[in-house]
Amino acid sequence: MAKKKTILDFKQMKANGEKITYLTAYDYLVARYEERAGIDMILVGDSIGNVQLGVGGTIPVTMDNMITAARSVRNGAPNTFIVGDMPFMSYQVSDEEAVRNAGRFFKEAGVDCIKLEGFSSAALSRVKAITEAGMVVMGHIGLTPQLGAQLGGNKAQGKSAEAALQLIKACQDLEKAGAFAVLVEAVPTVVCKAIRESVSIPVLSIGAGPEADGQLLIYADMLGFFDDFFPKFVKKYANIGEIMQKAFAEYVADVKECRFPIDGEHTYKISAEEAAALEEELKKG
C-alpha cells in the first residue's frame, strides 16, 4: 500500500514535473476505490451540493454536511491526502470563524488540508489566519462557484490580459499568505501556464488545461454518473449512471416477475426436523 503523501511530496512532484492526480469524493465507497486506484489527493468538495445532496448548487451546503462527508471519505481512504472544502459562510465572516471551522475539518474529519475560494483581502486574511493556526490551506481561484453571483454566472475566467494578470497576482498573494497549493478553475491554458510559472507552489487545474502541476475532476462527471450538466473540460471515462439504471431496472423486473430471490440460492435454510416441528405447531393453530 502506498504511503500517504504530504505537502513536501507535492512540492517535490512539482519540482520533478510529475503530475499530481486529484479527484473529488464524498463518501466511503468512492474514496475506497479512488485510493485503490492510486489517486494522490482527494477533494471533499462543496460540489456535494450538486452531485450528492441534490440541492442544486454549493450555496446551501453546511459545515455539518461537509464534516459527515469528509469523515466518511477519510474512513474509505486512510492513506490518501484529503482536502476539505470550506462551504459558503463557513469562512466569510471573520478570521476567527474561519479558523474554528477549519479546525473542525481537522479534528472531526481527519483531513490533511482545507480549501477556500477567492483572493479578496478577506480571503487572503483567512488563508493567513488558518495557516498561522497550524493548518494546511489550498487556495482556489478562477471560476469560484461560491462567488457565482458576483462573477455573473459559472463562466470561464481570465479571458482578458487584465483578468489574467489579476489571477497571476492572486496566486502570488495566496502563496505569500501561506497557501501550500492553489487550484485554478476554468481559465485558458496559457493563463494557467503563466500562473504556474509565477509561483513555487503546486498549481492544480480543473478545466485550466494541461500546463498545470496536476489535474482535478469531479468523480461523478468523469464516471458519467452526474448528468444534470456536463462541463466542457471533463473527459468521460465510464457510463456508470447507465450501468446502474440498467441494473436497477433488471432488479425491478426480476422482483415483479418472481425471478428474484430464488429459494435455495438467495435464502437461508432450516433443518428438516425444525421444519417438521414448525409445521406441527402451525397445524395446531
Ligand code: KIV
Ligand atoms: O467543490 C468542488 O468540487 C470544487 C471543484 C469544482 C473545484 O471546489
